[in-house]
Amino acid sequence: MKKLIIIIVLFVTTVAFAQNKNAKASMEVDGVCLMCKTRIEKASLNTKGVKSAVWNVKTHELKLIYDERKTDLKTIQSKILAVGHDTKNIKATDEAYAKVHPCCKYRDQVVQEDHK
Amino acid sequence: MKYLLYIILLLPTFLFSQEKITGIIMEANEKNKTIGLVGANVYWLNTTVGVVTDIDGSFELSYKKEYKKLVVSYIGFKTDTLTITEPKEVRHWLQSMDDLEAITVTSRKQTTTKSYLQATNVVTVSSDELLKAACCNLSESFETNPSIDVNFADAVTGTRQIRMLGLTSPYILIATENIPSIRGASQAYGLSFIPGTWVESIQITKGAGSVVNGYESIAGQINAELVKPSTDDKLFVNLYGASSERFELNTHINTKVSNKWDTGLYLHGNIHNNEHDVNSDGFLDMPKYNQINMMNRWQYTNAEKGFVSFINLKFLNDEKETGALDFDSDRDKLTTNAWGSEIDTRRYEISAKLGYVNPEIPYQSLGIQTAFSNHKQESYFGLNQYDIKHNSFYTNAIYNSIISDSRHKIKTGVSYTYDNYDEFVNNTDYERTEESVGAFFEYNLDNLDKLNLTAGIRIDNHNLLGNFVTPRLHIRYTPWEKSALRASFGRGKRSANIFAENQQMFSTSRTINIINGTGKIYGLDPEIAWNYGVSYLQGFNLFGRKADIMLDYYKTDFKNQVVVDYENPQEVNFYNLEGDSFANSFQTEINYNVFEHFNLRLAYKYYDVKTDYNSGKLSKPLTPKHRLFANASYETHMHADSIKQWKFDVTYNWLSKQRFSSTISSPVQYQLPKYTPTLGTLNVQVTRVFSPKFEIYLGGENITNIRQNNPILGADNPFGSNFDSTFVYGPIFGSLYYAGLRFKIK
Numbered sequence: 008m009k010k011l012i013i014i015i016v017l018f019v020t021t022v023a024f025a026q027n028k029n030a031k032a033s034m035e036v037d038g039v040c041l042m043c044k045t046r047i048e049k050a051s052l053n054t055k056g057v058k059s060a061v062w063n064v065k066t067h068e069l070k071l072i073y074d075e076r077k078t079d080l081k082t083i084q085s086k087i088l089a090v091g092h093d094t095k096n097i098k099a100t101d102e103a104y105a106k107v108h109p110c111c112k113y114r115d116q117v118v119q120e121d122h123k
Numbered sequence: 124m125k126y127l128l129y130i131i132l133l134l135p136t137f138l139f140s141q142e143k144i145t146g147i148i149m150e151a152n153e154k155n156k157t158i159g160l161v162g163a164n165v166y167w168l169n170t171t172v173g174v175v176t177d178i179d180g181s182f183e184l185s186y187k188k189e190y191k192k193l194v195v196s197y198i199g200f201k202t203d204t205l206t207i208t209e210p211k212e213v214r215h216w217l218q219s220m221d222d223l224e225a226i227t228v229t230s231r232k233q234t235t236t237k238s239y240l241q242a243t244n245v246v247t248v249s250s251d252e253l254l255k256a257a258c259c260n261l262s263e264s265f266e267t268n269p270s271i272d273v274n275f276a277d278a279v280t281g282t283r284q285i286r287m288l289g290l291t292s293p294y295i296l297i298a299t300e301n302i303p304s305i306r307g308a309s310q311a312y313g314l315s316f317i318p319g320t321w322v323e324s325i326q327i328t329k330g331a332g333s334v335v336n337g338y339e340s341i342a343g344q345i346n347a348e349l350v351k352p353s354t355d356d357k358l359f360v361n362l363y364g365a366s367s368e369r370f371e372l373n374t375h376i377n378t379k380v381s382n383k384w385d386t387g388l389y390l391h392g393n394i395h396n397n398e399h400d401v402n403s404d405g406f407l408d409m410p411k412y413n414q415i416n417m418m419n420r421w422q423y424t425n426a427e428k429g430f431v432s433f434i435n436l437k438f439l440n441d442e443k444e445t446g447a448l449d450f451d452s453d454r455d456k457l458t459t460n461a462w463g464s465e466i467d468t469r470r471y472e473i474s475a476k477l478g479y480v481n482p483e484i485p486y487q488s489l490g491i492q493t494a495f496s497n498h499k500q501e502s503y504f505g506l507n508q509y510d511i512k513h514n515s516f517y518t519n520a521i522y523n524s525i526i527s528d529s530r531h532k533i534k535t536g537v538s539y540t541y542d543n544y545d546e547f548v549n550n551t552d553y554e555r556t557e558e559s560v561g562a563f564f565e566y567n568l569d570n571l572d573k574l575n576l577t578a579g580i581r582i583d584n585h586n587l588l589g590n591f592v593t594p595r596l597h598i599r600y601t602p603w604e605k606s607a608l609r610a611s612f613g614r615g616k617r618s619a620n621i622f623a624e625n626q627q628m629f630s631t632s633r634t635i636n637i638i639n640g641t642g643k644i645y646g647l648d649p650e651i652a653w654n655y656g657v658s659y660l661q662g663f664n665l666f667g668r669k670a671d672i673m674l675d676y677y678k679t680d681f682k683n684q685v686v687v688d689y690e691n692p693q694e695v696n697f698y699n700l701e702g703d704s705f706a707n708s709f710q711t712e713i714n715y716n717v718f719e720h721f722n723l724r725l726a727y728k729y730y731d732v733k734t735d736y737n738s739g740k741l742s743k744p745l746t747p748k749h750r751l752f753a754n755a756s757y758e759t760h761m762h763a764d765s766i767k768q769w770k771f772d773v774t775y776n777w778l779s780k781q782r783f784s785s786t787i788s789s790p791v792q793y794q795l796p797k798y799t800p801t802l803g804t805l806n807v808q809v810t811r812v813f814s815p816k817f818e819i820y821l822g823g824e825n826i827t828n829i830r831q832n833n834p835i836l837g838a839d840n841p842f843g844s845n846f847d848s849t850f851v852y853g854p855i856f857g858s859l860y861y862a863g864l865r866f867k868i869k
Binding site for chain 2: 029031035037045048049052057058059060067072095096097098116119
């Protein structure tokens with residue numbers, strides 16, 4: 008058992024060392040305007056460990072740089088969902104979505120058309 | 124355990140047994156050809172049921188009756204939602220975002236932009252705005268900008284002087300690509316040494332500005348970004364001719380040397396050899412001159428590794444001759460036969476920049492700039508002789524990064540400046556070397572919402588100015604939508620180059636005195652000032668069209684100033700300020716897009732610039748208290764089938780009365796009234812665009828032919844004790860018409 012723990016500890020530390028301080032990732036986040044951009048980027052940056060978040064209004068791509076030791080994509084994603092923005096895989100709750108500014112109701116086709 | 128495996132293996136079978144929808148997602152194209160999009164997302168709205176398209180763009184997705192909306196998305200493309208009523212084959216074309224972008228760009232373009240986001244009060248002037256004043260160098264490119272005033276410095280050399288917040292250009296840090304360039308010996312004529320076509324854009328910062336570029340700026344900073352070999356036209360030719368017989372030629376040639384190197388050769392020449400004396404005072408209204416100006420730029424770009432570098436080589440030769448009509452420089456130079464002046468300038472400049480952006484971590488970057496210039500001016504004005512040699516070396520290293528995340532940005536670095544001045548003023552030699560080493564740190568907070576703050580500090584060690592700290596702060600706050608409330612304060616310190624900055628005083632018979640000289644710079648102390656400012660910008664809609672209004676108030680408070688005192692008509696006195704000196708400026712500006720392609724800009728400015736002279740507190744001479752500015756521009760609509768276009772531009776400027784410095788002790792015939800008359804000038808320009816390659820422009824300056832009739836005091840006796848050409852408040856030549864063409868190959 009002891010051996011196993013040692014092995015596990017050693018393994019974990021190795022993994023930890025392999026973790027990147029400046030990990031890069033990109034994900035698709037839905038939104039329509041510059042207000043959405045601010046909201047998405049702010050939510051990302053409010054996740055401890057996220058160093059840079061740039062969301063592109065046109066492509067819906069969110070480019071992230073974050074410290075893997077402090078956070079992971081899942082946490083960042085949950086923060087984005089919490090402010091009401093859908094990611095590619097998961098939809099934000101209706102409650103969260105209800106909080107976004109009326110001009111940012113990106114699920115609404117009329118709003119989408121307005122921003123084109 | 125084994126069962127689980129079976130279940131997993133069985134699952135796909137279950138899925139297959141469900142109802143399915145199949146289809147293909149394609150890239151939209153003109154001929155509706157089948158160009159499949161690989162990797163597009165197809166999913167049912169409000170579900171987690173979705174797939175990614177195959178290599179040929181096809182997909183297969185389970186279908187239930189409840190599923191009605193099918194979302195198709197792909198990075199770089201417009202997301203579409205399709206309504207599906209039955210499981211039939213879907214063929215759908217996605218619209219690329221690039222096409223959409225092309226549409227948005229043509230819809231509206233502003234030539235002068237104010238930022239709602241930055242902490243500093245910056246106005247960016249694009250090259251399109253610069254084209255509105257078709258002529259010819261940096262000093263003339265501010266004529267459509269109400270933040271900057273353009274005045275004539277004197278009646279003989281035709282030098283234009285710019286002012287900001289009521290203060291003359293020495294109090295503005297003027298940089299080309301963030302390297303301080305118009306300073307020291309080039310202060311008086313330097314703006315005319317940067318041809319207008321070389322300028323890509325100008326950033327005008329009101330107030331203290333950043334600490335990154337030095338401690339010298341007091342009223343503000345102007346940065347001219349030059350054209351870049353990789354983005355400028357392959358070939359650009361600009362020809363200009365004016366009714367005064369001034370001709371200018373600009374040629375740019377840019378080539379790609381390898382996939383990382385680009386180079387550009389920029390040539391400028393101007394000539395004016397005609398003699399004009401519209402007001403018949405026996406003096407030329409404008410000098411005869413010629414200038415050759417060359418620049419060679421090398422640009423290195425390596426996007427993969429994150430390196431960008433520029434190397435610039437510049438050469439300038441400028442010759443001016445002016446004075447009495449009967450003046451012959453070979454015969455009459457430095458004699459009392461006839462009054463005349465010659466100013467010959469030669470300047471060499473080399474500068475290099477190296478920038479590195481970490482491709483992995485784009486917010487980390489390092490920049491190094493270095494510049495060396497050799498400036499030599501030999502000149503005489505009547506019997507006054509003035510020569511200056513100025514060698515200058517500047518280097519600056521900046522490191523950009525973030526603290527914890529990109530809302531907290533920092534800039535830090537070190538700089539070194541070396542200046543050697545060697546001046547010869549009427550038989551006296553002045554030589555001095557200035558050297559300074561400094562370190563700076565600037566923090567920027569952008570909470571991505573209502574607040575943006577830039578706080579900077581620099582510490583410098585200067586051999587003549589001593590050790591000193593320069594703090595500067597800029598804050599922007601957005602109380603509500605489309606607004607920006609700004610405040611700033613900062614300190615500036617500089618050594619005044621009293622001769623180079625006030626060369627107009629040589630074209631007078633005044634004696635030059637430096638009073639109470641115990642300081643280290645010509646016996647005078649360094650100038651120190653604090654600048655405080657607030658501004659408010661609000662965008663709004665008026666009758667459904669975009670408009671914005673800007674209000675700002677700035678106060679510059681001198682702790683010490685080298686006072687330039689013209690109050691005795693026989694003397695120019697320089698002395699350290701005792702008492703107060705301040706410049707208060709209020710400006711309001713409205714921009715309105717009246718109807719499509721028609722823009723209106725109106726501005727009002729109020730100046731209160733006062734100094735405690737030895738003879739009492741007085742407002743600064745030749746500074747109007749009120750100024751009105753109006754600019755209207757109209758462009759005809761560009762049709763899709765024809766790129767021909769007309770552009771019209773009209774600028775009106777009105778100045779209130781300005782105070783003449785005192786002439787009360789002069790003989791009656793050489794006395795001037797206390798104030799100048801008010802002055803209104805009108806400029807117009809018409810541009811005809813024939814094709815993206817070719818356009819012609821035609822314009823008139825001062826078309827109402829307003830003139831100051833007797834700009835030179837004592838013109839009848841230029842070697843007498845009352846000769847003075849500095850009482851200039853308005854145009855001397857009257858109206859002037861010009862025409863020019865631009866030809867470019869992308």
